Amino acid sequence: MGDNFDKHIRSNKSAFDDKEPSGKVWNKIDSKLSSGGRNFSWIWKVAATLFFCSTVYLFFQKAESKDELIAKKGQISEDFVDIESYYFQIISDKRDLIYDFDTQETPIEVDFEQDLQKLDAMYQVLKEELKINPSKKVVDALILNMLVRIDVLNGKIDELEKSEVVEEEVNASDDDASV
Known part of the structure; x- marks a missing residue:
């Protein structure tokens, strides 16, 4: 019977549209849904x-991961304090x-101090x-910052040592000329 009914509906579909x-009919459907029908609430x-x-569950999982992060932060901080000092x-x-x-003969310019101040601000x-x-x-970025500072200071030390050597050579040649 179901097959004949389906065939009848399909063949006469345009008449039903x-x-x-x-x-x-709608009132009967509504009353069955609200009272006697299935309740899916x-x-x-x-x-x-x-x-x-x-x-x-996810809230407590996140809280637990924050505790792990705090422990990790503590470990990073402890290690970094030693490196930093x-x-x-x-x-x-x-x-x-x-x-x-x-000294009076070799005054230090402040240009390297400005570089160090910029590095300190970044730090x-x-x-x-x-x-x-x-x-x-x-x-790693903090350590790199400190290494750059050391490099700036080393450059200034090299510059001062070279100027001191040149100054000593000039003084030695002046002493030789006065003798």
Whole structure:
């Protein structure tokens, strides 16, 4: 019977396209859905419960990963403090050496100080970034900054040593000429 009915509907489809069911039919369908039909509201309740449970799970998972991040940050900070103090000691020693050269005959220009101030400003920005985002890339950038400072200081020391050698040669030739 089902096959004949399907064939009848398909063959007469165009006759059914312009027909609409009466209001009486829609009222019967509505009453069956609201009272005697199946109630699917439980599906929405289950979906809401699953959503709530998964949200709570993900929230606690994220909180746990924050604890891991804090532990990682602590490890990065401890390691970096040692490295930072080592390089700052080298930088301090080299600055002291440069200012030992500062005499009337060889005054030190401030151009390298300006470079060091710019590097220091960049360093402070990177330190703030390390507090927010503790990562190896930020630590590497901080170390590179300190190495560049050391390189600037080494360049200045080389320049001062060369000018001192030239000055000694000039003084020696002046002494030879006066004899």
